[in-house]
Every structure is written in C-alpha cells, then in structure tokens.
Amino acid sequence: MRNRATVATFFRSRPGMTLAAASLVVIIATAIAAPLLAPYDPVAQPDIVGGNITAPSAAHPLGTDQFSRDVLSRLLFGARVSLLVGIFATVVTVTVGTAYGLAAGYSGGIVDEVMMRLVDAFMSIPRVLLVLALVALWGQMSTTGLILLLGLTGWFQLSRLVRAEVLGARQTDYVASARALGAHDFRIAFRHVLPNVLPPIIVFATIGLGNVIVLEAGLSYLGFGIQPPAPSWGNMIRDGSELMTAAWWVSLFPGLAIVTTVMAVNALGESLRRSLGRSESRA
Amino acid sequence: MSAPLLTVKDLRTYFYPGGGKVARSVDGVSFHINEGETVGIVGESGCGKSVTALSIMRLIRAPGRVEAGSKIEFDGKDLVTLDDDSMRRIRGNRIAMIFQEPMSALNPVFSVGDQIAEVARIHAGASRRDAWKKAVEMLALTGIPAPDQRAKQYPHQLSGGMRQRVLIAMALVMNPALIIADEPTTALDVTIQAQILELLRDVQQKFGTAVLLITHDLGVIAEMTKRVIVMYGGEVVEETSTPDLFTSAHHPYSEGLLHAMPRVGDKRERLNVIPGTVPPPTAWPSGCRFRDRCKYSWERTEHEHPPLYEIGPGHVSRCHLADEPERRKDPHKPLVARRSIDAS
Numbered sequence: 001m002r003n004r005a006t007v008a009t010f011f012r013s014r015p016g017m018t019l020a021a022a023s024l025v026v027i028i029a030t031a032i033a034a035p036l037l038a039p040y041d042p043v044a045q046p047d048i049v050g051g052n053i054t055a056p057s058a059a060h061p062l063g064t065d066q067f068s069r070d071v072l073s074r075l076l077f078g079a080r081v082s083l084l085v086g087i088f089a090t091v092v093t094v095t096v097g098t099a100y101g102l103a104a105g106y107s108g109g110i111v112d113e114v115m116m117r118l119v120d121a122f123m124s125i126p127r128v129l130l131v132l133a134l135v136a137l138w139g140q141m142s143t144t145g146l147i148l149l150l151g152l153t154g155w156f157q158l159s160r161l162v163r164a165e166v167l168g169a170r171q172t173d174y175v176a177s178a179r180a181l182g183a184h185d186f187r188i189a190f191r192h193v194l195p196n197v198l199p200p201i202i203v204f205a206t207i208g209l210g211n212v213i214v215l216e217a218g219l220s221y222l223g224f225g226i227q228p229p230a231p232s233w234g235n236m237i238r239d240g241s242e243l244m245t246a247a248w249w250v251s252l253f254p255g256l257a258i259v260t261t262v263m264a265v266n267a268l269g270e271s272l273r274r275s276l277g278r279s280e281s282r283a
Numbered sequence: 284m285s286a287p288l289l290t291v292k293d294l295r296t297y298f299y300p301g302g303g304k305v306a307r308s309v310d311g312v313s314f315h316i317n318e319g320e321t322v323g324i325v326g327e328s329g330c331g332k333s334v335t336a337l338s339i340m341r342l343i344r345a346p347g348r349v350e351a352g353s354k355i356e357f358d359g360k361d362l363v364t365l366d367d368d369s370m371r372r373i374r375g376n377r378i379a380m381i382f383q384e385p386m387s388a389l390n391p392v393f394s395v396g397d398q399i400a401e402v403a404r405i406h407a408g409a410s411r412r413d414a415w416k417k418a419v420e421m422l423a424l425t426g427i428p429a430p431d432q433r434a435k436q437y438p439h440q441l442s443g444g445m446r447q448r449v450l451i452a453m454a455l456v457m458n459p460a461l462i463i464a465d466e467p468t469t470a471l472d473v474t475i476q477a478q479i480l481e482l483l484r485d486v487q488q489k490f491g492t493a494v495l496l497i498t499h500d501l502g503v504i505a506e507m508t509k510r511v512i513v514m515y516g517g518e519v520v521e522e523t524s525t526p527d528l529f530t531s532a533h534h535p536y537s538e539g540l541l542h543a544m545p546r547v548g549d550k551r552e553r554l555n556v557i558p559g560t561v562p563p564p565t566a567w568p569s570g571c572r573f574r575d576r577c578k579y580s581w582e583r584t585e586h587e588h589p590p591l592y593e594i595g596p597g598h599v600s601r602c603h604l605a606d607e608p609e610r611r612k613d614p615h616k617p618l619v620a621r622r623s624i625d626a627s
Contacts, residue, residue, distance in 0.1 A: 109345070173387040180340055180382075181375030181402050181453060191401075195392040 017271035023264040031079035038073035043229045045069055053247045063249040065239050075253055078231035082258075085147055085226075086213040092151025093158060093212075094205045098194075100155065101162025106170060106189045116163065123156045131215070135224045146225060150212050158204050165197035172196075199276035206269030210262040217258050233258050287315035288460055288493050289339070292354040296331075296338045298347040298564075306564040308334045308347070310517035316461065319491040323508035323525070325498060325540065329561040331517040332497045336463045339495075340380055341370050358460070376406040379454035383466040385446035389438040395449045396422070396434025402456040421452035425482060444475035448482065455486060461493045468503060480506060501544050505529065510597075513537045516572030517564055519591065523598040533600035535577045571603065579610055 011018045030037060039060075045067045056063045062071035104115040122130075130153050135141060141149065169175065170193060178192045219225035220234025221241075228235055233254040240250025296309040309331040316322050324332045338349050341362060349355075355362040358377065362370065374380075382388040390398060399421055400414035409417060415434070422430035425448040438446060447467065454462055464483065468476040484507060487494050496507055504511050504525060511528050513521040513536065521534040532538050539557035559576040562568060571589050574580040583603055592605030604611050 173382055173384050174390040176342065177380075177382055177388040177450075177453075178390070178401075179342060179374070180380040182371050182373070182405050183375075183401070184371055187405070192390055196390070 014271060014275065016267060017275070020264045020267035020271065023260065024268060027079065027261055027264070028083060030076060031083050034076040034080055038070075038076045040070035040073040042069065042073040042077040042231050053243070053250070055247070056249055062253050063247070065236075065250045066243060066247070067239075071236075071249060071253055074231040074236055075233075075257055078233045078236055078254060079257065079261075081143070081226050081230065081232040082213055082216060082234070082261075085143065085150065085216045085232075086209050088147045089150035089154065089212045089216070090205055090209045092148065093154040093208055094201060096152065097155030097158030097204075098162050098201055101159035102166055102189060102194060102197075104159070105163035105166030106185070106193065108167075108170075112163070116160070119156045119159055127153050128215070128218070131219065132222075132224065135219070140227070141224065143226070146216065146219070150215060154208060154212065158201070158208070161200055161204060162197060165200055166193055169193045169196045203269055203273040203276060206265060206272055210265040210269065213258065213262055213265070285318075286359075288318045288320075288357065289316040289495075290354070290356040291315070291335070291339065292356070294335065294338055294353045294355060295350040296334050296343055296347060296353070297350055300346055300565075304565045307567060308517055308564045309338060310564075310567070312514070312517070312519055314512050314519060314522065316493050316495055318460065319487075319493055320510065321487060321494040321496060321508045323496045323498065323504040323511040324514055325501060325504050325511060326514035327499060327540075327561050329564070330514045331564075332499075332514055333465055334517075335514070336380065336465050336495065336497055339463060340374060340378065341365075372406070375402055375454075375459075376457045377459050378461045378463065379457070379459040381447075381450050381454050381462060381464040381467050384470055385443055385450055386438075386470065388450055389446055391438055394435050394437055395441065395446075399434070399449065399453050399456060402453055406457050417456060418452070421456055422449070424455065424486070425449075425452045427452075442475075443471050444478060447471060447475075447479050451479075451482060451486070455490070455492075458490055459492060461495065462487075463495045463497070465497045466499070467496070469498070469500070476503075483507070501529075501540060513540070516561065516567050518572065518601060519599075520573065520601040521599065522591075523594070523600075527595075527598055533594045533598070533605065534573075534602045535579055535604070536573050537600075539576075571601075579604060579612070581610060583607075 011021075052064065052068050053066050054060055054064045054068075060070050060072065062075065064070055065074070100115065100119075104112045107115075131149060134149055134153070138145065138149070175188060175192050178188050183192070216225055216232070217234035217237070220232045221238045223235070223238065225234055226232035228239075236254035237251045240247060240252075240254075243250055292313050294309055294312045295307070298306040298308055300306060312331070312335055314322070324335065326332050334343070334347075337343050338353075339355055339357075339362065341349070343349060349363055353363050357373070360369070360373075362373070365373075389395065396415060396418045399418035400409075400411075403409040403414040403417045404411075407414075419430045419434050422434055427433050427445060427448055433441070433445070438449075441449065451467075467483065468479050471479060480503065483494065486492065494507075496503065498504060508525050511523065511525045512519055513528070513534060515536045521528070521532065521537045523532075528537060529541065532541055536557070539555075542555040543557060557576055562572070562575070568575055569588075570586050571577070571580065571584040574584040577584070587603065589601045589603045591599040591601050594600050594605060
C-alpha cells in the first residue's frame with residue numbers, strides 16, 4: 001500500500017520521465033503484440049507482378065512499398081527486430097562492461113593497468129568502422145550474430161565508467177568495514193561495491209540502448225544488418241530511399257519510429273541520470 | 284599469569300608513496316593486551332594510532348606494508364605471517380573493529396539488519412532466518428528500541444548514535460575476544476558519546492571482551508581504560524596505568540596533552556597548546572622525535588634516540604629526562620628508576 005503511494009508520487013513529480021517511460025511501454029507492447037495488431041503478413045507480396053505502390057489509404061493506413069507489402073505491418077514486425085537486437089545487445093554490453101570494469105577496478109595495480117590499456121586500444125577504433133570491418137569478415141549475419149557484434153563493440157566506455165566508480169567505492173569506509181568483518185573479496189565486490197555503482201550503469205544502459213537502435217538501423221540501411229525480406233526499421237528506410245519523392249511513406253514511417261523510440265529512450269536515460277545522480281548520498 | 288591475549292612486538296608499518304620516500308608511520312611499537320582488559324592508545328593525528336590498529340587487523344594496503352620482523356601474536360598465532368584465509372576468519376570473528384565514522388561505515392544500499400546478519404552468515408554459516416534473528420537480538424542488546432522494526436531500516440534513516448550502535452552490534456555478533464575501537468565517539472554529539480561509551484563498557488563487562496580503544500580524547504581514556512599507551516611519531520612514548528598518567532605523566536608530550544585539556548573552572552583565557560605539529564612520517568627528526576616541540580630539549584636529545592626508560596612499576600617513558608631528571612625545570616614529582624628496559 002505504502003509502496004504503491006511512493007511509486008505514484010515518484011512518477012507524478014517527474015512528468016518527463018513518465019512520458020518517456022510510457023511511450024517506451026507502448027512501443028514495446030505494440031512490438032510484442034505485432035501478430036495481433038498487424039493487418040497483413042509483413043512479407044506477403046499480394047501484387048508481386050504489378051509491384052503496386054499505394055499511398056496511405058483505408059485498406060493500408062501507412063501505404064504499401066514497391067513490393068506491395070503493407071508498411072504498417074512491416075513497421076510493427078520491424079519494431080520486434082529492432083528492439084530485440086537493441087535490448088539484447090545492450091544486455092551483452094552491460095554484462096561484459098560491468099564485469100570487466102569491476103574486475104579491473106577491484107583488482108587495481110598491474111591487472112587494472114593492463115586491462116585499461118587494452119580498452120584504450122579498442123576505443124581508438126571508431127565503433128562504426130569496427131562493426132563494418134567485423135561484418136565484412138563475418139559475411140552473412142544472423143540476428144544472434146548481430147546482437148553479439150553490437151553488444152561486444154559497445155562496452156569499452158562502460159567498463160571505464162564502472163572502473164572509475166569502483167575505484168571510488170573501494171575506498172569507502174563500508175568496504176573497509178566489510179573487510180574488517182571478514183568478508184572475502186568476491187563478497188565485497190558483488191555485495192558491497194556493485195550495488196553502489198549501479199546508478200551510472202543504469203543510465204549508461206538506457207542511453208546505450210538508443211545508440212544501438214540507431215546503429216542497427218544504420219547497418220540494416222547499408223544492407224549489413226537484418227537481411228530482407230525480414231523487416232527492420234533500417235532496411236525499411238533503405239527500401240524507400242530511392243523512391244523518396246514518389247513514395248515518401250515507405251521511408252518516413254520507419255524513420256519516425258526510430259526517432260520516437262530513440263528520443264524516448266534518451267529522455268528516459270537523461271531523467272534517470274538526473275534523479276539517480278548523486279542523490280543516493282543521502283547520508 | 285597466562286599469556287596476554289594480544290602481544291604486539293616491534294611492529295613497523297611503512298608506506299612507500301613513491302619517489303624513494305618511506306613513511307615510517309608505525310616504527311617499532313610494542314605492547315600487549317590481556318584478556319578482558321581495556322587499553323587506550325592516545326596521541327595526536329598522524330602519530331600512528333590508526334595504522335597500528337589497521338596493522339593488527341592486517342588491513343594495510345599497498346603502498347603500505349608491515350615490515351618483516353614485526354610480530355603480532357594473538358591466540359598463539361602470528362597475525363603477520365598467517366595465511367589470508369585464516370586471517371579472514373579472525374576478522375569480525377575473534378577480533379572486531381569499530382570504525383570512527385558511523386555515517387560512512389555502513390553500506391547505504393542494505394538494511395542495517397542485513398548488514399549485521401551478514402557477519403553471522405560469513406562466520407557462523409547461519410541460515411538467512413537465523414542470521415536475521417541474531418541481528419535483531421544484537422540490536423536489542425545495544426539498546427535500540429523496537430529492534431525488529433529498526434533492523435529493516437536503512438542507514439540513512441538512523442541517527443549517528445544509532446548507527447554507532449549498529450556498528451557495535453556488528454562487532455559483537457561473534458562475541459570476539461578483542462574489539463578494536465578506532466575513535467568510536469569522535470563523530471558523535473557529546474551526550475551520545477557518553478551513551479556509546481557506557482554501552483561499550485557494558486558489553487565489555489558482560490562478555491569479558493578485551494578492548495583496544497584508540498582516541499585523542501583524554502576524557503575518554505580516563506573514563507574507559509585501566510592502562511594507557513601514549514604514541515608519538517610512530518612510537519610508544521609512554522605507557523602506564525591510567526590514574527598514573529593523570530597524576531604523574533613523565534614524558535613531556537604526555538604532559539603537553541594533559542595541559543592542553545580544558546578544565547571546568549579554569550581561569551586561563553587561552554588553552555595551552557603543544558607548539559608545532561607532528562612532523563611528517565617520511566622525516567622523523569634524529570634523536571628524540573619530539574625534541575622540536577619540547578621545552579626541555581637539549582643537546583643529547585638531538586643525536587641519541589631515547590629508549591623506553593622504566594619510571595616505575597608498569598610505567599615506561601621514552602625520554603632522556605628519566606636519566607637526567609634535574610633538567611626538568613618544574614619537576615612535578617620525584618623521578619624514580621632510570622634503568623633502561625629497552626634493549627635497542
């Protein structure tokens with residue numbers, strides 16, 4: 001009862017965060033419910049011979065593309081792919097980055113030094129170049145491959161962030177106190193240090209999710225990401241890119257979907273950053 | 284008499300901050316604590332009190348280290364050479380430490396009950412439920428009202444005095460043989476200080492726990508201890524019974540500390556201070572380490588490092604005045620023996 005009241009006050013005092021979170025919930029819900037909501041099969045090409053592009057109408061609210069596929073249905077199914085890749089890649093990023101940063105920061109000394117110089121080396125290559133190079137190396141990319149690729153190229157900065165936070169937390173009295181009580185290193189790292197460095201990790205994860213969605217869209221746009229005919233927001237824009245003047249609806253709607261999602265994610269990240277900031281030092 | 288509970292012998296803890304410098308923060312400290320005894324260590328900031336405590340707990344981290352040749356005997360084991368796992372089983376179990384800052388020594392993201400329970404889980408392998416019951420029981424023992432409610436609260440919901448009680452509860456979970464309390468009351472209000480000291484004394488009497496009490500507050504020393512060690516410049520400069528320190532301190536540094544204490548009804552307008560500050564541990568002066576600040580210093584104190592002279596039964600002082608008492612300008616007591624008990 002008391003908790004429910006607290007949650008309500010929390011959201012009421014943060015209208016921006018509430019709006020962003022609510023939009024995301026709606027977007028994710030529609031993605032999950034895509035098979036129920038989509039009026040047509042996203043890959044069906046009913047008029048394969050004529051290749052009829054039709055403008056938005058009652059039958060096709062967002063029109064059809066050059067293969068006569070329903071844009072709305074593709075948009076809904078594309079959301080599944082884009083969000084799935086984005087979320088799982090972020091999970092990979094957060095897991096690897098946190099573990100790496102925690103290990104480096106907690107070990108300290110030469111281990112820390114070596115681990116961080118390695119990260120510096122990775123960071124000296126722009127992420128897009130790194131991703132493209134790996135795609136070229138890999139050839140055809142499965143969805144799992146894409147998730148791993150995006151996840152494993154995004155954790156460098158997070159690991160530095162986590163390491164810095166861990167270095168700070170390691171110096172705190174409660175860590176000294178835990179050690180004085182006979183806790184072993186593993187326990188101290190996971191029970192005492194990790195929970196106290198979570199806020200910046202959460203913020204990074206949210207903002208990172210936005211980046212990954214854009215990156216995946218970019219890759220698919222270039223033809224390296226999700227392969228047609230499976231819809232993703234990125235390859236939908238690509239489908240419409242040559243028809244921009246004749247059939248604006250083919251590219252516009254997936255573009256809007258990306259912009260809305262990424263803006264909601266970033267707004268959420270930003271307000272999380274503000275409310276998680278340093279306010280946990282209530283002491 | 285049985286062997287002391289803790290014997291520290293020639294403890295040297297040096298720090299190597301780089302640039303070829305060596306900070307000799309604790310430099311040849313020896314003392315012992317008997318079972319159930321409360322011993323105080325007093326001295327200014329930077330004299331090596333806390334480093335001594337951390338060395339006993341073996342919580343000194345790089346760039347610091349306890350030098351070879353130091354001996355810390357506890358329960359018949361040498362804590363300096365003990366393996367890490369065994370040492371971990373002693374911490375929080377046989378020797379517990381109470382930190383100075385009750386504000387920051389508790390983890391902000393866990394309830395205090397959880398944190399007390401953790402000790403029982405680590406050392407007694409208690410189940411979640413038993414550990415929680417133990418935590419509530421310990422909170423009750425430290426005189427916190429409604430302990431089962433308080434246990435669920437987080438550190439920021441408790442006052443400073445309450446948090447210090449929680450830390451004491453954590454220290455007592457395993458009924459340790461020795462509690463090291465590093466300035467346990469410094470961060471608290473005066474009224475709370477008195478309560479916390481009383482609590483410490485209560486539990487000490489109830490469980491027969493030995494206490495090593497580190498403080499710069501002579502009032503706390505007077506109230507809590509039977510025996511006191513005065514530290515200066517990383518060394519023990521005087522050790523005696525507590526009443527003795529207040530009536531017949533020998534070392535000029537101890538004298539200075541006593542005189543710096545304000546007294547009720549005192550007509551002085553300014554407090555007495557010991558001139559100067561503790562020199563940095565990277566550059567202790569030659570001879571007597573206190574000589575720059577001492578009103579008696581003479582030529583001998585410049586080259587000859589004073590040994591611990593025996594002043595009386597159980598009373599030693601690291602001052603050449605024991606050898607040349609006539610140099611004390613206003614001797615406040617007859618000086619007795621001058622036999623050195625310090626071999627070095």
